[in-house]
Amino acid sequence: MNDFNYHKAATIDEAVNVVNENPRAAYLAGGTNIIDLWKYNIISPELLMDVNQLGEGIIETSDGIRLSAFITNSATAWHPLIEERYPLLSKAILAGASAQIRNMATNGGNLLQRTRCYYFYDPNVPCNKREPGSGCSAKEGYNRIHAILGASEQCIAVFPSDMCVALAALGAVLNVSGSAGNRSISFNDFHRLPGDTPQLDNNLLHDEIITSIDLPSKGFATNYSYLKLRDRHSYAFALVSVATGLDLEDNIIKEARIALGGVAHKPWRVIAAEEYLVGKAPTAENFAIAAEIILQGAISFKYNAFKIELSKRAIVRNCLMALDPSSQLPGSQPSA
Template identity: 70%
Template sequence: MNNFSYKKASSVQEAVGQVSGHSEACFIAGGTNLIDLMKYNVAKADALVDLNTITENHEISEREDGGIRLGAFVSNNDTAYHPLITERYPLLNRAILAGATGQIRNMATNGGNLLQRTRCYYFYDINTPCNKREPGSGCSAIGGYNRIMAILGESENCIAVFPSDMCVALSALSATVNVSGPDGERSIPFVDFHRLPGDTPELDNNLRHGEVITSIDLPPKGFSQNYSYLKLRDRNSYAFALVSVAMGLELENNRIKEARIALGGVAHKPWRVVEAELFLENKEVNEESLGQAADIILKGATGYGHNDFKIDLAKRAIIRNGLMALNPAETQLPGAVPN
């Protein structure tokens, strides 16, 4: 780990000012990912600005439009177990509790969750080429061991996947990310927050240098009656998803009035295809309709040898998760709070 300076900020404006004029400075809140990256010499920030002493953005509150605002500095556990979330957005509750350990969720913040970096083996190994870590050096995963890698949205420069569980649910819920930076405040639709690798795999999201996430807005509709989060992984606890699916359904007369589907573990960002959601409108929830929607979602999916199995696994996960969403109380996760 390299040497770095450490400062505490008393306000968002102060934090932005301390980072925006310093190209190698980083914000730190929970630090559950950043500190690991620094230990592995993957991240080499020479200045850390601590956000924990900022008094604002530590709350979860109702918005005038009927939605919810999640403070960026609220911990993942406090978010998952907050009454407004368990009652109105249980899909988010389940997704958060599917990730990491309780200890990590107690430290990790909502804003930090959005900024997680890939757990690609080669990204963490500084002795191997990695375009995400060193642009232009090559992607070792394409011809290497790529079992956990992307099958959608990848490029010749990178096939890494985004690891967050929480973000898969936020994508399905059509959240909005609010940020503050040197040029003021702005809001970013969740679908536009994370990036596909393209020719710039080193860029995970569309934040500008010096911008900090201040809050996340959830729209009024939380799909609290019919929803499910399914995470398929190599072991049943504390592992990242091979494939995950967040689904919310609004049903009317046993048919789908509205559907939301987002996948994790398959791309450089949470993967959502609106075309598939529109296809499901006015359809019954069954294996046939869900399978057809899955084919739309997975159109163009490509395996790289060790991860070929993910394509079929993702289709079966979408179908299974849709059926689970019909009876969410029967598929309760350990530790999840029933609505």
Template identity: 65%
Template structure:
């Protein structure tokens, strides 16, 4: 780990001043990702600006429109176990609890969850070429061991995937991100926050240097009656998703009034295709209709030598999760899926 300076900030203005326009000055909150990046020399920092002392952004508060604001500095654990989130946004609670270990959830913050870097083997191995670390050096994963890598939205420059579980649920819920920076405040739709790799795989999101996430807003609609989060992984404990699916349904009997489906573990950002959701409107919630929606979501999917299995796995996961959303009790330990 390289030497760096350390500073504390009690508000956003102080943090922005400490960053001082130097791209090697970085924010630290929970530190569950930045510490790894520094330790393995994946990134360097001249200064870490600790924003934990912020007076604001440590709370979950109601909004006038019936939604909820998640403070950026609230931990993942406190968010998942918050009574309002558990009752009104259980899809988000389930997704958070499927991610990482309890110890990490106790440290990781909501804002940091959005900004974590990809977990590609080659990204973390500084002895191999990686366009995310060193633009123009090449992507070792394309012809390497690519079992966990992307099947959607990838480019010839990068096939890494975004690792968050929480963000898959936030994508399905149509969240928005509140940001402040040197140029003032702005709000970004969650769908516009993360980026696909394209020709700039080293840029993970649309947060500008010097900007800070202050909160994440959830709309009033939480799909608390019919929802499911399914995470398929190599082992049940502390493992990133091979494929994950967040599903929320608004039903009239067995007819779908509205559907939300977002995938994780398959792309450089949470993957959501609104055309598939539009297809499901007015249709019965059946395996056949979820299968047809899955085909729309996975259109253009491309596998590589070791991850071709993820395409049929993703389709089965979408179908299974849609059926599980009809009966959220099926997600309890020991319950049988509705298939």
């Protein structure tokens, strides 16, 4: 790790102005990912801008809830408003990492975390995300955890967040501040697919900082489920995860939201699959058709072909679990 300077911002404007003037400055909140990146020499900031003390917590708005980007994942997941009105988000956050990490990691940092691809962290092998133009070692390497959707010739890494899968399903909006002013970004437009620029994970500019996350009024609090499939039950990233929210009336689907994690460079949501379900009964057969639509175009590699079928089955299972959220308790089984 290199020597660095440290500055504690009193305001968002101050933080943005200082970072804008230094191309090697980085925002510091919980630090749970930035320290890993630093230790592996993927980043080498010369100035850390501490933003932990900024933000307003969790507040009600006229059309939903606003989450500060600077509060911790734990404070968000256990907040009474989130547990009551957005239990899908609470469940997704609590499925991620360990309690110790959730107590440090912030909401903004969760959105900005980088891939856990083995080759990204290994300086001895080519990685287009770490060193553009060097190649993608994962394509011919051990690619069990890698993407089956939205990948490119340049990169097949996946985005690791659990929280973001729920935010994608809920249709959140991010509020961002930078030297050019403030702007709002639809969650589905925030993260990027790799394309020819896999080194760019999202659409933030260097000096921009996420200040808050807006949740719409509809939280799917009655019929929801988050399912995370992983190699071990705790402290592991998802092979496949699914966030589902359903709005039902007289056993007919009025609205459906389905987002996948662990399968692409960003949380994966296919509007056509959700539209297919509208007006139909919430059956395993209909959910299976939606799953086929979501997985259209999926491409596997040597070690991750299982993820295509696993994703389809996970979608069906999770949608059935959403019909009765109590089925998410340990040992419970959803009814077919």
